[in-house]
Amino acid sequence: MIITGNDSEYIAFVKARLREHFLMTDLGPLRYFLGIEVFSISDGFYISQEKYIQDLLACAALGDERTVETPMELNVQLRASDGDPLPDPTRYRHLVGSLVYLVVTRPDISYHVHILSQFVSAPTLVHYSHLLHVLRYLRGTSTHRLFFPRSSSFQLQAYSDTTWGSDPADRRSLSAYCVFLGGSLIAWKTKKRTAVSRSSAEAELRAMALLTAEVTWLWWLLADFGVSITTPTTLLSDSTGAISIA
Incomplete structure (x- = not known):
């Protein structure tokens, strides 16, 4: 169980009551959970999966120590x-499945993992x-972290982008977005469209519609947390x- 909040006295009270009914050990401040490392500093906190990446690389057993600067070569169409x-x-399925979980803290590989996951069958x-x-x-960027x-x-700020007819097999587009709450990246996604767009403007508009639905959901979620978005x-x-169409 993870107990969070900014009221240290109430957190201590909750833990004391739990000890009355359950056998539990207080592990102190959060450091590592489900492969995600948390580093807290005075200005905020970082989350990363550096150890998870190292374990993944060990499992992959790459035959060399090379690194590359980009997750995938430009304009690749598989x-x-x-x-x-x-x-x-x-092995391919295992590694791709591990990369899907890694996207939890590495939005920079979201698009590329989405592409590779289409061929697991x-x-x-x-x-x-x-x-x-x-x-x-990932070997060369294992120390990359998200800062909150x-x-x-x-204040929410959202970005959307899309490819147009990028899949050579069915001509469907890939839409992607990311959403920031102030200076914190809180949501990102890459999704293949279910219908073929007849123009780049239509593909971009569909991506904006997907993002609008996500933002609307985030508004309701933040409201449940007691955070009111007024702008x-x-x-x-x-x-x-x-x-122009929007």
């Missing part, structure tokens, strides 16, 4: 038919080589056509 099938896809040697590329990127400042405004949420997009 197909299900690329390359020869892997003799045993178990029948991965090929080409897909596996791109998976190793992501792992080499203690003093931050309760409109800024939604940023790089598509002049979609902005």
